[in-house]
Amino acid sequence: MRELRPRSAGAFLLIALVLGYAFVLVLAPIGAIIGGTLERGFAPVLDALDDPNLSHALQLTFILSISATTLNVVFGVIVSWVLERQRFMGRRLLNLLVDLPFVFSPVIAGFTLIVLFGRGGWIDPPFAIVFALPGMLLAKMFVCLPFVPREVSPVLATLSPEPEQAAYTLGASRWTTFRRIVLPSIWVGVVYGAVLTLARALGEFGAVAVVSGGLEGITETATIYIYRALSDRNRVGAYTVSLLLGGIAVLLLVVMTWLQARMNVNRERRAYVHSIE
Amino acid sequence: MSIQLNNVNKRYSTASNARYAVQDVSLEVATGELFVLLGASGSGKSTLLRMIAGLIQPDGGRITLGGRDVTHLPPQARDTGFVFQNYSLFQHMTVAQNIAFGLTVRKRGVAPMNRAEREARVAQLLRLVELDGYDERMPYQLSGGQQQRIALARALAPNPAVLLLDEPFGALDVKIRGGLRARLRAIQQELNMTTILVTHDQEEAFELADRIGVIDQGELLEVGQPTQLYRRPTQRFTATFLGIANLLPAHRNSRAVHIGGQQIAAPAGTEALEGQNVDLMFRPEEVELAHSVADLRGQYVGVGVVESVSFAGAMERATIRLIDPLPDGVAVGHPASMGHPSAMIATETADIARHSTAELPLIQVVLMPGAARALEIARGQRVCVGVRDYTLLAKS
Numbered sequence: 217m218r219e220l221r222p223r224s225a226g227a228f229l230l231i232a233l234v235l236g237y238a239f240v241l242v243l244a245p246i247g248a249i250i251g252g253t254l255e256r257g258f259a260p261v262l263d264a265l266d267d268p269n270l271s272h273a274l275q276l277t278f279i280l281s282i283s284a285t286t287l288n289v290v291f292g293v294i295v296s297w298v299l300e301r302q303r304f305m306g307r308r309l310l311n312l313l314v315d316l317p318f319v320f321s322p323v324i325a326g327f328t329l330i331v332l333f334g335r336g337g338w339i340d341p342p343f344a345i346v347f348a349l350p351g352m353l354l355a356k357m358f359v360c361l362p363f364v365p366r367e368v369s370p371v372l373a374t375l376s377p378e379p380e381q382a383a384y385t386l387g388a389s390r391w392t393t394f395r396r397i398v399l400p401s402i403w404v405g406v407v408y409g410a411v412l413t414l415a416r417a418l419g420e421f422g423a424v425a426v427v428s429g430g431l432e433g434i435t436e437t438a439t440i441y442i443y444r445a446l447s448d449r450n451r452v453g454a455y456t457v458s459l460l461l462g463g464i465a466v467l468l469l470v471v472m473t474w475l476q477a478r479m480n481v482n483r484e485r486r487a488y489v490h491s492i493e
Numbered sequence: 494m495s496i497q498l499n500n501v502n503k504r505y506s507t508a509s510n511a512r513y514a515v516q517d518v519s520l521e522v523a524t525g526e527l528f529v530l531l532g533a534s535g536s537g538k539s540t541l542l543r544m545i546a547g548l549i550q551p552d553g554g555r556i557t558l559g560g561r562d563v564t565h566l567p568p569q570a571r572d573t574g575f576v577f578q579n580y581s582l583f584q585h586m587t588v589a590q591n592i593a594f595g596l597t598v599r600k601r602g603v604a605p606m607n608r609a610e611r612e613a614r615v616a617q618l619l620r621l622v623e624l625d626g627y628d629e630r631m632p633y634q635l636s637g638g639q640q641q642r643i644a645l646a647r648a649l650a651p652n653p654a655v656l657l658l659d660e661p662f663g664a665l666d667v668k669i670r671g672g673l674r675a676r677l678r679a680i681q682q683e684l685n686m687t688t689i690l691v692t693h694d695q696e697e698a699f700e701l702a703d704r705i706g707v708i709d710q711g712e713l714l715e716v717g718q719p720t721q722l723y724r725r726p727t728q729r730f731t732a733t734f735l736g737i738a739n740l741l742p743a744h745r746n747s748r749a750v751h752i753g754g755q756q757i758a759a760p761a762g763t764e765a766l767e768g769q770n771v772d773l774m775f776r777p778e779e780v781e782l783a784h785s786v787a788d789l790r791g792q793y794v795g796v797g798v799v800e801s802v803s804f805a806g807a808m809e810r811a812t813i814r815l816i817d818p819l820p821d822g823v824a825v826g827h828p829a830s831m832g833h834p835s836a837m838i839a840t841e842t843a844d845i846a847r848h849s850t851a852e853l854p855l856i857q858v859v860l861m862p863g864a865a866r867a868l869e870i871a872r873g874q875r876v877c878v879g880v881r882d883y884t885l886l887a888k889s
Contacts, residue, residue, distance in 0.1 A: 378581035381548050382644075384568040385575040386595030386651060396594075400585040 249462055253455035264453040269433045273441040274460070280349070280424075280437065281417035284356035289410045292364025293402075297394070299365070300372040317361045325358050326426025347429040352437070355423035360416040367409035371402045408475045415468045418461060494559030494654040494687055496522040496545065501554035503540055503711075514540045515551070516711040522704075524559075525685040527678070529702035531692060531734070537711035538691045542657050545689065547571045558654055569600075574648030578660040580640040582632040588643050589615050589628040595651035618646040621680060638669045645677070649684070656681070658690040662697065674700055695735050699723070707731045723776070725762065725884050732774050732886060739780070739856050741794070741815070743773040745885055753817075757792040763885040775883035777859040782813070782868055782876045789879035797856065799874045802865075809865040811858040813878060 253261060264270065299311055317325070332338050333345040345351040375398070383393040399406075421439040428435040430444065438457050445454035503515040515537045522528040532538040543549040545556055547568035556564045563571045583591050592615045596606050606614065619625050622642040632640055641661060648656060661677070662670045678701055681688050692698055698705050699719045706716045707730065715722060715731045723735050732738040741752055745766050749756040752773060763771075773794075781791045797813035856878065860868075870876065 376579065376581060378577045378579065379583055381546075381568070382575060382577065382581050382647070383583075383594065383598075384548065385546050385571070385573055386647070387569050387598045387600045388594070389569060389598075392598060397583055 246462065249455060249458045252451065253459045255455075256452070260452040261456050264450070264456045267453060269436065270441060270453060270457060272433050273436045273438050274457070276349075276436070277418060277438040280353055280356055281414055281420075284353055284360065284417045285410055285414045287353075288357055288360060288413050289364055289406060292361070292409060292413075293368055293406060296365045296368040296372055297398070299369055301377065314362050314365045317358055322355075322359050322420065322422030323426055326355050326423035329354055329358075329423075329427045346427055347431070347435060349435070351427040352424050352435060355427045356417045356420050359420050359423050360413040363412040363416065364406065364409035367405045367412065368402055371405035372398075375401055404475055404478050408472060408479070411468050411472050411475065415465055418464060495524050495557075496520075496528075496655055496687060496689065497555075497557040498541075498545070499555040499557075501541065501544060501556060502552045503537070503544060503549065504552050513537075513711040515544065518554070518708075518711075518713045520706060520713060520716065522687060522689060524687050525682075526703045527681050527688045527690065527701055529690050529692060529698040529705045530708055531695060531698045531705050532708035533693055533734070536708045538693075538708045539659050540711075541708070542659055542689060542691050545571075545655075546573045546575050546657050548575075572651075572654040574651070574653035574656045576641070576644050576648050576656070576658045576661050578663045580632075580637070580644045580664075582640055582644055582647070584632050586632075587628065588619075588624070588630045588632070588635070591632070591643055592618050592646045592650050594647060600651075614650060618650055621649070621683075622646045623676070637665050638673055641665065641673065642676075645680070649680075649686075654687070656686045656688040658688065660692055661690065662694075663692070670697070677701070707734060709734075724882060726774070727886070729772070729886050737777050737857050739775050739777065740886070741773040741854055741856075743771050743885070745769060745771050750885065752794055755794055757794065757880070757883075760884050766885050766887055770888050771885040772888065773880075773883055774886050775880045777810070777857040779880055779882040780813075780856060780858040781879035781881055782811070782858065782860070782864075782870065783879065784868070784877065786877050789877060791879035791881035792883070793877060793879050795878055797876055797878045799870050799872055799876060800855065801872060802870055805859075807862075809860045809862060811860060811865075811870060813856045813858055813876065815854045815856055815878065816875075 295310070295314060299307065299314075329351050330337065330346050333341055333351060335346075337346075343350070345354070379397055380393050383397050384390075388396070419439060420437075421443070424437055425440055425443070428437065428440065430436050430440045432444070436444070438461055442454045442457050442461075445451070445457070498518055498520045501515055501518045502513065504511045505514045506512075518541060520528075530538040530541065540549060544551045545558075547563065547566060547570075551564065554564070555562060558571060558573070583594065586594070589612075593611050596611045596614060599605055615628065616625070619627060622645055624639060624642055624646075627635070627639070627643075632643070635643065641664075645661070658677075662673055665673065674697060680686075690701060702719055704716060704718055705722055707714045707722065707728070709730050714728045715726065722731055726732040726735065726738075729740075732740070743750050743752045745751075745759055745763065745768070747767055748759060750759050750771070750773060779791075781789055783789045786793050795815050796817040797815045800812040800814050802809060802811045860870075868876070
């Protein structure tokens, strides 16, 4: 829509308000991170990167985040398919449960893991879960559980089940049909959900902080490293890791924008098909 | 291969009540036959078709394909080709990949085709649906009619035992439907493929079917050849669904049919209705109009007044209000003020103006232009009405 001409004072005010809001909340912190990191030039940054705890924290973060994303993509797609293609008792409840991590405080989520799997907890596991990698993985998975189903379900819902039925009558098993007919139609949504999941997993702090114990060089993730660096007055270390995570986040944002354009192309293509019918 | 259904049932239960989508349907379709299931939307015809394909599980009954009981087999094991109204092509695959899909899927007891065999089969099917050279097109580059032809080729590729078509022309332009129907019929006959086609379009059913099954509210009411169902329906629903039906209350005794004071010969095959009140059913094109009873070649049923005449291209349509004899059950003697006598009729036929003309039966007539010109019929005119071909329906 074109703006009104001549612009009223109110419109100017509104635009200024929005720009100010974005600046204070988004641009200023990014600027501060870049500025803070390079305050004393590159040398301190390189020194900070030499810290073995830092590289371990980054490594651990990537391993955990990629594992959590992989598992959540697999289960998330299954959850979506079950929600959209099956009718059963408790379907609505499951639909609701999927959204729970959105509204649940991550700290509480971490705490419940301790209650469940900690020493003297409800379930006594044969190997360490809490204050160890399995618990951290579970915490990350919990926090970003909704992203894949929330991206994939709407795509599946708009997908006609008839091509799947056609595949069945042609002799294709459910798995073959899913792999060759359903997946190619929903992959953009799956990847979009995966990118969101990865972004969220990389930046996760609360749940993992509670469940990991934050042992330096053992269970310390990148965000916990930043938190510790700040309390240790290691400003350069905190800034450096922040900049790295921030940079990755921006990169993921670019990928997401591209994916969204892809989704629109698919939608237009479908619309075109409808228009010539 | 033949298709046999025995007492097939499907209930849909809602929170408040369970209702039959398909109720006790039994049917046998012979090898090579093209059977059309005709019904309005929501009549259960698509549900029945999907149960044959295994896409919906019946609640009861037996489904047999070529002597093999498939009632509890999944769709993968039934060997049916299915064509959907909205084509449902695999949008991310080329035309060739779509057609080859059923050939690349591993099936029990069947050796998978190698690449060369597959390509040959795809080429053969593209020739069959007359879309040679379209191999590498994507579905969205095709028109609706072309997509449906590819969907047909895809369904036929694995050489199924039976072909099931669910409103295959429903989403297409009226203009291209005719050509596609003819092509489908030719392919079906060439392959001698046992086929069930579901439609709500009676014209389509007449054009394609060896036999038609009329289905309403989940029940298969009547099965027969197109001409038989059109000319000699035994059910009121069939009579009215398969075109325009004129219905006059009548009574059949041992030899004749009485319509008011008139009597006409009882049609053959209606002996079961002897001694009953019935409806005389005849089609608009079987009505004959004349200036005197002597000019009629069909059976005279009474005198009517022309209510309307309209030009409809290749023919003319007329509506006649039958005024004499007054059929049984029509009340007479109402003062004119209580009925709705049209001014036109009142002037021409003063003797019936006292009756409530709205209660007198209307007859739909289709006249060839020549006949209409020879008669010089006009609104308000009195005519003698005859019927050439008619049948009787039991009172429901």
